[in-house]
Amino acid sequence: MADVFQPTVKPAVIEDLIDLDAVREIMSHFKPADFQEAQELILAALQEVNERFGYVSIEAAEVVAEHLGTTASRVFGLLTFYADFRTKPRGKHFMLLCHGMSCYVMGSQRLVQELADTWGIADGETTADGELTVQVVNGCLGVCDKAPFCKIDADYLGDLTTEALNSAIQRAIAGTGSWKDAHH
Numbered sequence: 001m002a003d004v005f006q007p008t009v010k011p012a013v014i015e016d017l018i019d020l021d022a023v024r025e026i027m028s029h030f031k032p033a034d035f036q037e038a039q040e041l042i043l044a045a046l047q048e049v050n051e052r053f054g055y056v057s058i059e060a061a062e063v064v065a066e067h068l069g070t071t072a073s074r075v076f077g078l079l080t081f082y083a084d085f086r087t088k089p090r091g092k093h094f095m096l097l098c099h100g101m102s103c104y105v106m107g108s109q110r111l112v113q114e115l116a117d118t119w120g121i122a123d124g125e126t127t128a129d130g131e132l133t134v135q136v137v138n139g140c141l142g143v144c145d146k147a148p149f150c151k152i153d154a155d156y157l158g159d160l161t162t163e164a165l166n167s168a169i170q171r172a173i174a175g176t177g178s179w180k181d182a183h184h
């Protein structure tokens, strides 16, 4: 029987505090002329906060709401409506696993299953050691000719097998990078 890869589980260390002064700095670049324009800027502002910190906390959503003259509950409603946003911190590494039609046909379900069996995570979850968060994307990531496809941190990987998936995760964990490399 082939060896089954077993990840080492260390205590979770996820940095879960967002520097609200940094959020205020981001927001200072948003200068809506009126209420209508402010409403239209909410998603763009959330996108920036989400990309910088990996998620948007309640406190960060409150800063966005205050700056754009709306309520925190409206901002939080948008955050939870759109799958692109996270409301909980990411692990050190972040994987987008495509589960769109082409990837599904080419076996992405096996990869979803592998993440559950070997790494103990499903869509939106983080490994117990805080190393990896996965987001399963039901829309297409736009590279169907490379299906099944994933992105881990700043790396794109196509024609994925379960072995290649596990190696990519092991490589990411062994390296010095993180999901922040994809944005900075």
Ligand code: FES
Binding pocket: 098, 099, 100, 101, 102, 103, 104, 139, 140, 141, 142, 143, 144, 145, 147, 148, 149
């Ligand atoms: S469906 Fe996965 S890249 Fe298009």
